[in-house]
Amino acid sequence: MTINEKALGVDHPELEVGLTGLGELLYETQKFARARPLLERAHKIREDKFDSYFMNDSFLQQKEGLRNTPPKVLASALIMAFLALLLS
Numbered sequence: 560m561t562i563n564e565k566a567l568g569v570d571h572p573e574l575e576v577g578l579t580g581l582g583e584l585l586y587e588t589q590k591f592a593r594a595r596p597l598l599e600r601a602h603k604i605r606e607d608k609f610d611s612y613f614m615n616d617s618f619l620q621q622k623e624g625l626r627n628t629p630p631k632v633l634a635s636a637l638i639m640a641f642l643a644l645l646l647s
Contacts, residue, residue, distance in 0.1 A: 575604040586645060595646065602642050 560577055567573055582597035 570604055570607065572604060572608040575601045575608065578604070583645065591646075598642060598645060602638055606638055 560574070560581065563571075563574055563577060578597045578601035582594045582601060585591075585594035585597065
């Protein structure tokens with residue numbers, strides 16, 4: 560992770576996968592205190608990454624029931640549900 564952070568920057572979207580994987584591994588081995596900050600950081604990166612995707616109006620226009628829902632609400636709701644499942 561340290562090498563990737565130095566090469567890509569600490570908030571690069573590609574780090575999200577590694578942070579999530581490491582966080583899930585720590586969670587599965589019941590190292591919850593160490594897992595939580597990694598999963599939260601991955602969540603933040605994922606949220607920022609998906610904000611740019613969901614802010615695209617053409618995406619919203621393609622989805623019938625999503626036209627009037629703020630994009631950030633959709634992305635945050637999905638990410639928070641996933642994070643809640645991991646941490647419960």
